[in-house]
Structures are given as structure tokens and as C-alpha cells.
Amino acid sequence: MDVTVSRSRVAGTVRAPPSKSYTHRAILAAGYGAGETLVRSPLRSADTKRTMAAVESFGGSVEDGENDTLSITGFGGRPETPDDVLDCGNSGTTTRLVTAAGALCDDLAVLTGDASLRSRPHGPLLAAVESLSGRAESTRRNGRAPLVVGERMTGGRTKMPGNVSSQFVTALLMAGAVTEEGIEVELTTELKSAPYVDVTREVLDDFGVTASETAAGYAADGEQSYVADAYDVPGDFSSISYLLAASAVAGADGGVVVEGARESAQGDTAIVDVVERMGGSVHWDREVGELHANRAALTGIEVSVADTPDLLPTIAVLGAVAEGETRIVDAEHVRYKETDRVSAMAEELTSMGAKVTEEPDTLTIHGDETSLHGAQVDGRGDHRIVMALAVAALATEGETTIAGGEHVDVSFPDFFATLVGLGADVSA
16 A cells, blocks of 8 residues: 655644554463453554464464453463464564464474565574474574474573574563473573563563563573453553654644653653654653653754664654764664664665665764655555654655555554544545
8 A cells, every 4th residue: 555645744642552562462471371361452453463363373262352452361371282374474573472382382383474574583582492392493494484383392591692682582481481490591692672571571570470680681480370360551652753753853833742651661762862862842741641742953863772673763764854963873683673674764765865874783864965855665564664754754845655554554553544633644
């Protein structure tokens, strides 16, 4: 689906969409349990529906409840061998979390997904499962899906690099809590995206499960039980970043107010600090859970995305509107998402008139040499690229047409409707 966005001003009050990261983890945590859990205010998106389907394939059940809830009955820490291949679609989070869950099956589970997902690396996680007495292999022997896992992983101690994906650690901690021996993960390199493991530990704690940080990495004791009558999903700061950026580059009088922006372990709350450092007009009422933002003159800064890879597209757009130079550093791991987001943003912003320099782990946007204009751009089948380009289009002369607009369904299904509600000129 092509979506056309024209230069616009935005203002109004919106509700933050539920967090994708928390929703994935809450669904699977409830799945690991033995009883029923109500997951309240979940994100219903293409990705989270894949995790719901996986829980059902393992013997649990997921049903829509009243008042925006999911009623999940778990498989009691012992997943059944699925009757069919698990199709994870485009969801890397589902694939990685479910790889460790599938390794608990007595027999074998097979996981696959779309072409993009089958290009993403899972080698360190597969090696870890093998070292923990499970079976884990890639059918193409390249560390990428399709994957085969199972033979009842029992736990123990393993080593893995931390610079590929923090989701490997999350997957092992969640599964490790229901193994006989527990799982201890020693990291052999610095952990990238560490706040996402903090999110995992926060969710586990709410389900009565303990996972600890150790001197060398993380650990979860075995033979624990997941128990929670209900769980409330917080607002998603990855998605909030686009609303905050939209107001910073195209806010009308009154700006944008985002409700449901409560504090949590999400690393992407860093977007508030980034916008403030660039000179943006932002006020976060943490007690009420509201963000107020308005348009302001922005100035380029240097930002590390070592712990916040999902913010790179948003920061790149802010840099294209700002005066001076914006350097986004520690970005090499951002190349292993739904697409290579470093190259994608460099190429698409260049198409819109930005001056951009791309290096292996750095993206530099030269605001003083940039004059944004409407263009035909490609969302690369990546929800975050699509949303970031739409925000950039709000501040350009003319119309910008974005290919692949339907991919926002992955994390923010109502994104374009939300922009229209704020006054943006959007057509599909």
C-alpha cells in the first residue's frame, strides 16, 4: 500500500499504543504459566499475533476477553510438540523467544518466517541451546531460519556474545525459569540493547519469576512457576517516539499530548532526553503519565543507540530537520533488524534531499546541507522506516509517497489514522 503524506501541522491529544516488547513477553509469560492470566491493554499487531499463535501451538489458549483483554491459559512450563510448523512471519522477537520455548519440547519444533526473517542471525542462540542439552539447528546450517529445536533442554551454564541481540538473553531467561537446572548466561562481549533485558526482568517479576544480573551476565533459577491473575501492558515508547518527533518538527499551536506515557524499564524513554538535548519543547509529567511536546528549533547532537536501536530512524529524521550535524553512533547492530535500518534511512533521506554520511556503525545527518522535499520513498517492508519517513514528510515541501505503508501493522496499526486525527494530510 502506498501512503502519501503532505507537509502538515499536527496538534491534539492521543493515547500511546501499547508496548510491543511488553506484550510479547506478557503473552509468553502467561503461556509458561499453568493457570489463566488476563493481559490487559495488549498490542494486537501482526507480530504479537504470532506469539499468541505460538502459545496455542504449545498447548495453551488465547482468547479475546472483555474490556480490551486477552485471556491466556498456559501450558504449565511444558510446551507440547506443535502439530505444524510455527510461522513467525516477520517477527524476530517471536522467533527468538519461541526458539527457547520450543527447545523445551520433548520432540522437535520447526520455526520459520518470511524472507526478511529468514535472513536474520540466530546462531548464538542455537549454540546456547545445544550447550544446555537441547537440540537446535538451522536447516540451511547458516544460523538462520528455518530452525529446528527441541529434545527438552534441561538448562545449565552457557556463553554467548551480547552484541548480536539482547533477545537471545531474554529467550533463555524466560525458558530457564522452568527448566530443571535453571540457566546462567555468561556474556563474552558487551550487551547491546541492555534495557530490553531489564524489560524482561520487570515482566518476569510481575509473574513471580526471578531473573538476576550476575558479574558475568544473567541467570534464572530453575523450577520456578509463572503466576499472575492479571498484567497491564504499558504504553510503547518506541511508538511514542514518532508522535514526539512529529510534534517537534511539525507541531501546531498547543502541540501534541501523549497519554499513557508512564515510566517503565523501556530504554526508548531516552527519546525524551534526545529531543530535549536537541532543543525541543518537551514536558513529561511522569506522575500522570503524559508527554507534552511542541515544535521548536532543533540543533544536531551526537547520540549513541547502543541500547536503543529502534530509535535510530526517529533520530535520523530529527537530524534532517535540525541545524548542524547529528551523529548517531554505536549503530552497527541496527543493521540486523527487519532491514538494514542504517542504510535504509541513509538512502531514503537522501532521496528526500538530506545530506547523509553512512559508516559501518555511524549515521551522520548534515542538517545545514539538507533541504527536504517530497519524493517517492520505500519503507523497505519495515514498520519503523515507514513511520519515520512519514514524520519526515510532515516537514517537507510537497508530497511524499511511501511504499509499504501497511507494514505499520507490526507495531502501531493505527499510526496513519492517528496522524490524520492530529491534523496531518495523509492519503492511501
